Amino acid sequence: MRKFTFTGLDSIQYQLQARGAKVSGTVNHMLHAGAKIAREEMQAALKEYKIRDTGNLIKSIKASKIKKGDSGKYITIRPTGYDRHGVPNALKGYVYEIGTSRLPARPWKTLADVRMRDKIQARMREVFQEEMSKNGGNEGKWNVEEVETEE
Numbered sequence: 816m817r818k819f820t821f822t823g824l825d826s827i828q829y830q831l832q833a834r835g836a837k838v839s840g841t842v843n844h845m846l847h848a849g850a851k852i853a854r855e856e857m858q859a860a861l862k863e864y865k866i867r868d869t870g871n872l873i874k875s876i877k878a879s880k881i882k883k884g885d886s887g888k889y890i891t892i893r894p895t896g897y898d899r900h901g902v903p904n905a906l907k908g909y910v911y912e913i914g915t916s917r918l919p920a921r922p923w924k925t926l927a928d929v930r931m932r933d934k935i936q937a938r939m940r941e942v943f944q945e946e947m948s949k950n951g952g953n954e955g956k957w958n959v960e961e962v963e964t965e966e
Contacts, residue, residue, distance in 0.1 A: 841946040843881055846890045848942045849935040850878035853892040853927070856934070860927040866911050871896075875904040 854876055861873050879891040894904035914920030
């Protein structure tokens with residue numbers, strides 16, 4: 816008959832509980848880090864397509880507060896507000912994206928989406944690793960000893 820002895824599991828259990836408590840704050844940090852990249856890429860794409868009008872559209876791109884949905888937390892990054900003529904900046908952004916019969920499409924949002932996808936994932940992964948390594952995230956060792964007994 817064999818006997819297994821586990822040592823150090825209390826330390827691991829404590830770490831897992833502590834990490835569980837940190838996850839909510841970590842998700843918030845990850846969302847904000849990703850939103851910053853998205854905002855910067857959207858603004859850069861507008862500038863690249865030389866969509867400046869009065870600069871209102873570029874300045875209007877903002878991140879919302881963190882919201883909770885059916886599938887979890889999220890942040891929306893989009894043009895907000897109105898220009899000086901009362902036209903919604905989101906509408907202007909949409910028209911520039913798809914074009915009209917007189918205005919060629921300038922897919923700034925599509926360009927930004929393609930560029931930001933990998934950057935956002937990488938940055939969010941970095942933030943997660945940073946947060947999980949804080950406060951003893953890599954500590955704790957455990958051992959399993961196998962001892963043969965006669966019975």
